[in-house]
Every structure is written in C-alpha cells, then in structure tokens.
Amino acid sequence: MFDLTGKSALITGASGGIGGAIAKALHGAGANVGLSGTRVDPLNELAAELGDRAFVLPCDLGDAEAVTALPKQAAEAMGSVDILVNNAGITRDNLFMRMSDDEWQSVIDVNLTSTFRLCKGVLRGMMKARWGRIVNISSVVGATGNPGQGNYAAAKAGMVGMSKSLAYEVASRGITVNALAPGFIETAMTDKLTDDQKTAILTQIPTGRMGAPAEIAAGVLYLSSPEAAYVTGTTLHINGGMAML
C-alpha cells in the first residue's frame, strides 16, 4: 500500500522537523523528492541521508521570483512534479494590537502567497498528466485561533479555503488538493516553549503528549497516494484530539 514509485514530490520547508519527516516518508514509499528550504546545510544533510532520488532545491519563499521559478527547477531536476507539499511556514507572533504591518505581511507572504504561487506553478504538469496531489500543511490554529497568532492563524485558515476552491477546479483532472492541520508537534518550533507552557498545552491534549513529525508525515503519505484519489478538499486534523473538528 502507498507505493509512490515513479512519482516526484516537491516539499517546501524540508529543512524543518515536519518537512524532513515528510520527505523521508515519501522517499521511503519510492518517490523522488525535491527538498526545498532556505537553509542549505540541513537540506544537503537530509539529501545525503536519503541517498538516491533526493534533490536539493533551495528557495526563499519570501522572494516572489524565486517561488515562481521553483516548480520549473523541480520539474527539471526530477522530470515532473506529481506531488506538492506546501509545508514551509514562519511565525511572527505578537498581540494583535501590537502587530506591525510587516509582521502581518511577512507571515501572509511566506505561508499563504507562496502556497498559491507554488500550486499555480505545478498545475500545468499535473493537468497534462491527469494526476496530481497537493497537500497544504495548515495548522490547528487555523481552525481554532490562538492568541498572539492573528497573522499565522489567518494564513493557515486561508490555506484551507484556497485548497477547497482549487480542489473544485481540478478534481475532474485527477488532481486532489487537501489540507493537513497538525496540532502541537515536537519540533524546533515547539522546543522553544518553556516547561510551564508545555505543561499547560498538554492539559488540552487528550492523548497527553505532543505529536511526532512522523505522525504528520504518515498523513501526508496517505493524501499523496493513489489510494487517496477520492479524498479532495478535505482537512485532515492530526492533533491528538486537541480539537475535534
């Protein structure tokens, strides 16, 4: 089950914890993987660990031209882009009343606008192939909100509405578009939390623990697989029961 042999996947934010786990899962299922991110060293390390069928494609998602060029570079490196995983994301947390235009805009640009551009960039090849999988990594806070994250929650909720709209448009061409909303996952982003903050968060999670990146990657693998052809426009919540949506 879940054989991706012969498929090529472009994964943004592959230098991060969740992105790296997604790359490993898709690669393990036989896919070629294009590893994108801003930090080249971790991408090279991941590519070396994966071995064959891994391609490093550095890109600053805040740079519109670079984002537009990325799908083309990925198709040149791998032959095609059959699977796109928009995983990259940044946070610039601040109380709403203190949030600057720049904090707002940079989070919208990197998390939402780059997702739009990358989706647009890969669609042509997918339409011709009559097969494609797009998985947009949203967040539980896109559905629930979170104090201090007005910008991030807006971007992540925006990805959900965008995914649904695109899912309608391209469903007849064998392309599925879904969102996946992780809850609290053990990564460098959540390592920064204090023990008190972690304890408080855990009281909200019925499973009593944070999730592992591999548990998100397993969901991405499913949504990317031929078996998930009938799943489109949905949001898969993987959050330990923190929000039952």
Add this chain to the structure above:
Amino acid sequence: MSDIAVRVKKIVVEHLSVEEEKVTESASFIDDLGADSLDTVELVMAFEEEFGIEIPDDAAETIQTFGDAVKFITEAQ
C-alpha cells in the same frame, strides 16, 4: 485551410472529443463545442506547446472560437 488551422483543429477535435465538422470558423469552444472553462485553459496550453508560442492570460481570454485561435496563432508566428 492553412496548415495552422489544420493543426489547431486536430487539437480541438482530440481535446474536446468533437466531430471535425462541428469545428467551424465561428464555433465557440464553450457554447458550441461543450468545453468548460478549464478545457479552454488546457486548449491554450496545448496551442502554446504545438506552436512554441506564449499566450499571455489576457490574450487567452479573447480566444473564444476556433477562428479566434487560428487568427491569434497566425499573427503570433
């Protein structure tokens, strides 16, 4: 019929699965040939590849009929 018209017609017939006789000069892709809006995007993509040209989005919107397509591509060549 020009060589361009022959090639355009072949793409339209294949892509929209319509009979050749229906693809007349004034045949509208959407109103007469059963295309949906996504089909028209795909037709433009196919024209671009067949003729090695770029058709910008604002120009693509003006290509509504078989005749429009042949005229645009003839001028673009």
